[in-house]
Amino acid sequence: MTDITALEPFRRLSETSHRLLAGGTVTHRFDAGRTIIEKGQDVSGAYFVLEGRLRVFSLLPGGKEATLYFIEPGETCVLALNSLFNDLLYPAWVQTDSDTRVAVIPGRVYRALFATEPDIQDLTVQTLSTLVFRLMAELDQVHGQTLEQRLAGLLLVRASGRGVVRLTQQEMASHIGTTREVVARLIGRLSARGLIQSGRGAVTLHDRHALSVLAGGQDG
Amino acid sequence: MTDITALEPFRRLSETSHRLLAGGTVTHRFDAGRTIIEKGQDVSGAYFVLEGRLRVFSLLPGGKEATLYFIEPGETCVLALNSLFNDLLYPAWVQTDSDTRVAVIPGRVYRALFATEPDIQDLTVQTLSTLVFRLMAELDQVHGQTLEQRLAGLLLVRASGRGVVRLTQQEMASHIGTTREVVARLIGRLSARGLIQSGRGAVTLHDRHALSVLAGGQDG
DNA sequence: ATCCATGTGTAGCTTTGGCTACAGATTCCG
DNA sequence: CGGAATCTGTAGCCAAAGCTACACATGGAT
Structure with missing residues (x-):
């Protein structure tokens, strides 16, 4: 184009x-x-x-x-x-x-x-x-949504086919309108529940279904 | 019309x-x-x-x-x-x-x-x-605004010429997206500071200027 | 005059989220 | 190889706001 x-x-x-x-x-x-x-x-x-x-x-x-x-x-x-x-x-x-x-x-x-x-x-x-x-x-x-819900939604929307989200925590924070520390906390929680896995500059989704339920079920 | x-x-x-x-x-x-x-x-x-x-x-x-x-x-x-x-x-x-x-x-x-x-x-x-x-x-x-700011803004916008806002606390809560109790608390605070006076089904503004400063100065 | 519906005033507890302050990890680059 | 920059992981504290639960006030209706 x-x-x-x-x-x-x-x-x-x-x-x-x-x-x-x-x-x-x-x-x-x-x-x-x-x-x-x-x-x-x-x-x-x-x-x-x-x-x-x-x-x-x-x-x-x-x-x-x-x-x-x-x-x-x-x-x-x-x-x-x-x-x-x-x-x-x-x-x-x-x-x-x-x-x-x-x-x-x-x-x-x-x-x-x-x-x-x-x-x-x-x-x-x-x-x-x-x-x-x-x-x-x-x-x-x-x-109406908590940051956890918004983060879950963001991850689902921005995930690649193989479930990798290439964003730093700071970037995620910018997208959902909060601070880096809060994102870290949320990621820690999701990670503890086995829904995702955190890594430098990226997050890997392990349970999209659970995430989408969390996010409020807009997505499959 | x-x-x-x-x-x-x-x-x-x-x-x-x-x-x-x-x-x-x-x-x-x-x-x-x-x-x-x-x-x-x-x-x-x-x-x-x-x-x-x-x-x-x-x-x-x-x-x-x-x-x-x-x-x-x-x-x-x-x-x-x-x-x-x-x-x-x-x-x-x-x-x-x-x-x-x-x-x-x-x-x-x-x-x-x-x-x-x-x-x-x-x-x-x-x-x-x-x-x-x-x-x-x-x-x-x-x-970006706290409920107190949003409430102040609402009061300014909905005030009559003589500074009376004919809304119940429940209605105010609906406008700014919170609950009645929170509005009561906020009104209590504003009232304690002398900015407004509360009454049944209405609030009277006593210091519009202070309110508009509070609200973030969109209004005179 | 009393009762009922509606509205207001408070209090206490809990959750969420923001802020501060680090400590460690990874990557990049010289 | 070593240092700087960037990123992540935690912890603790605090304020904002939501929820529950009443007590009291007002005004209208019977």
Whole structure:
């Protein structure tokens, strides 16, 4: 995936729109771990991830982080869209999770496309809707689940096929919005119960079923 | 405000769209305190509040509630829109807060309007965006604020001009997602510090400034 | 006048989670 | 090989918040 025009929603654009898009879009590449948008920043365009992954998170008092969601290749950063349409300031932080290429469509170009292209209208609504659901789910979790449950969920979601989760305790803590020590404690408990096995920079799952029951049974 | 066609976004519709809207829309009236949408329900249309107020909340383990936001006259329930466009199940509960009249536009009608009417497209995006920001703000709060801060915020937001908040402790608890006892304890503390005065079914604010500092200074 | 429903005020106990402070382990690099 | 950086494992303490259990107050209804 090398060009924004290769992305599904941009395939069926009219000739004019296509030229507008091609002329206005800028592609950036960022190294892993770079902060590319900060809270309160004035966002200038719609961001589409071409390669790599972006992590959107909010910053809690005391410097803790909590991951809200990821933006994968082919997806767009809705918060940016959002800021775009409302002239609001961006309400969170965005970092690259790995080396990432991003296409930025300037605000006025995107708005023009939105006005005339049904596919862009659908894409926009679709993307916003998806975000709303992700946020609702996240909110439910934060509200109602213990950290142990949230950790179990995280491990299940981030496990490779063979049940290995390549995250440090500090990273896990960031994702679920707590501190390293608490994660260590939780991992110690899960490990004592035989559900997982801890190692440097990674955790191995031994009983996914029990974990998913623990997490609240969203997953098989 | 008696008819949906009186609402701003529906004013400039084409003749065809107007007929479609008028023909397809159904108006309901609900008494205060009725649950009109439950979580997991399949939502059939776009809800617009004509009179009264709807409260959208999520249900936490143990039967606690947490208010996400309100829908005022002229506004629409975005979650419903959302479910509509994604064929997803509604992710929260909706109750009437007072006696309320609601116009329901069936899904297929709304989708048809969205496809052809710029005003509806804008309205949809605008509404979704607003919701995203409300949810982000709520998430930040839940994540990072103590219940005392959240209570202070609630009191400030819900106070009448003369500084009276007409809510029972149970209702306050529902709004901020905790239990009655905890609210009583918090009120006791605030009251001991002279910031408020408690009474049956109401609280009187004595020092808004101190409260807003406490809440984190979002408000004057 | 009494009773009942609703609302408020307290107290004590427990769990969860945050903070501090280390000690050991592993990896990387020079 | 040795040291620095990074990561993990524990322990203890404390505050926040949830749960249980009452006692008391208020207001409306009969």
